[in-house]
Amino acid sequence: MPTIALSDIQIRNTLVPGDLGYIAYIHGDLYAKECGYGINFEAYVLDGLKDFAREYSIIRDRVWICEHNGQMIGSLIAQHRAEQVQLRYFIFRPEYRGIGLGKHLLQEFIGFMKEKEIRRAYLWTTDEQHTATALYERFGFTLTEEKEFDSFDKKLVERRFDLVLF
Template sequence: MRTIALDEISIRTTLLPGDLGYVAYLHGDLYTKENGYGLSFESYVLSGLGEFGHEYDAEKDRIWMCEHEGRRVGFLLAQHRPNALQLRYFIFLPEYRGIGLGKKLMTEFITFMQQCGVKDAYLWTTDEQDAAISLYLRHGFKLTEEKPSTSFGKKLTERRYDLHLV
């Protein structure tokens, strides 16, 4: 397989029909294969995406849909919350990892925060997401909460990371 260059990826910020369903599918499929998460995880994702879809405000919320050769290959979502943005559903197909796309989207997320005048952001993840956690830490997120969980069909630790822009 040939190496994919970052400049070959287009990033769309307009939410289109089918995007949320695709994100749910991708999470259910990849997290089951890679982490052994069960149906409860996909249900959790579907619930959150449903909330986002119902409350979507193009001024306060943003999606970044990554596309390559007409195919959706990755995603990030910024969901407005009282006094903060929540970073959610950050995922890429395996062959699109490690090319700088995550770093690019984190920069876009922080730029969006600044454009909206939002100083605080947070995200929830699990202790199993080492590469993502490393990326969050490099962009200024700090671990603020941990809790044991069996919510996704297995024992793990859920973690909250917060970012405060000065």
């Protein structure tokens, strides 16, 4: 496979029919293969995406749909939550890791926060997501909460990270 560069990726901020279903597919597929998460994880993702679709505001939310050669390869969603924003559905296929896409998307996310004058953001992840956690911390997110759970068909520690700007 030829080398993929960040400049080969197209990122759009419009949400079109099929996007949310494909985001759910990528999550279910990758997390099953890479982490052993079960069908309950996919149900969790689908529930969250359903709520996002029903509450979606083109003004208060932002999507970054990443595509390569016309195929969705990843995403990031900033979902409004009262006076803050939640970072969600930050994922891309393994062959697109290590090209700076994650860093680029987090820069875009923080740019969105500044544009909308949103001071606070948070995200939930698990203790298994070491690479993502390191990236979040490089961008100023700090660990604020941990709790054990087994909702994804295995025992995990769920972690909340928060970011405060300005």
